[in-house]
Amino acid sequence: MPGKAFLILEDGTIFEGTQFGWEGEALGEVVFNTSMSGYQEVLTDPSYSGQIVAMTYPMIGNYGVNDEDVESSRVQVSGFVVKEYSKTYSNFRATRSLDDYLKEYKVPGIEGVDTRKLTRHIRDKGAMRAGIFFDKAGALDRLRAHPPMAGLDLTRNVMCQKPYTFGQHSDSCPTIAVFDFGVKTNILRLLKAEGFNVIVYPGITPLSEVLKNSTIKGVFLSNGPGDPDAVEYAKLLVKDIIKTEVPCFGICLGHQLIAL
Structure with missing residues (x-):
């Protein structure tokens, strides 16, 4: 049974949700993507390396994952944030679920997040460090010890x-x-x-x-x-x-x- 998870931003803002994908912590810069589809291309885009990506479209995962719609050989994001993860998927090319795909590449996801509120926060405050955690204790300290994106050659x-x-x-x-x-x-x-x-x-x-x-x-x-x-x-x-x-x-x- 998926457990509770938290998306914590470096300014102390906390979004509560439910874990899916790999059961582990993620640290990175949180950004948003406004695409209505193409989440697999987003996940495999090397430009998102080191980042936690939030999708603004409310339901993600409904057409699963295939072996063709990729921008690189692996998932590149550090973490994935959605409003609602669709546990049921259907597409004639699909080979597995988004959940299994994230587990395969050891990338944690969190669903149930108010992505509209998160997007407005990022828009107003700017991209910042964030983390996906399962326990809030000590999380903010670990997050603030993570290097910011500025100055990093990735x-x-x-x-x-x-x-x-x-x-x-x-x-x-x-x-x-x-x-x-x-x-x-x-x-x-x-x-x-x-x-x-x-x-x-x-x-x-x-x-x-x-x-x-x-x-x-x-x-x-x-x-x-x-x-x-x-x-x-x-x-x-x-x-x-x-x-x-x-x-x-x-x-x-x-x-x-x-x-x-």
Whole structure:
């Protein structure tokens, strides 16, 4: 029988609910997502690494989980917050429940939370540290000892470990080098669909090594988690790119890095 759980924010605000998913504590930065569907894509988005995500849509889990709608190879969030978790799921592609999925990756969830109130609180006060706990005793002290997101480079935890090719068209098609700081799979799909040959490199790869490939016609900086100002190696990478005549574009974290 699921037990009582608490979502505690660093400013002392407490939301009471019921545990689902993995039975363990979670610490991270609490943020909200307003999507009406696509919770599996949210859970597997590397940009949410180190964060506890609250869904504003009131019922989550009703179509289960499948093996296709993923943005990475695993669940990336630290914790998951919903108003109501649907224990019954139905979809012809579903292979398991959301509850089982969270247990598989040892991610705790909490349901029964007033997510409208939580969202307004985050909107007004800003993103802050939070934790999912089963006992309030000492929880706030443990939470406040957890490092804040500012100043953290989380990209190294989610980038690929070696270069790989994502789809291949003919040699006459332009090749894009993707610097992976936690790239979503769908971004790679879209680049491929536009007719690009896509080669993905770990974000820490020196630009000089990438440009040894004479077929590369452009550089793409991916999305990723954490504070862009803390990703020192990426800021140096952007400076090197700007010195060249290679076209460069980015999204999310990559866009922020270019702006720095």
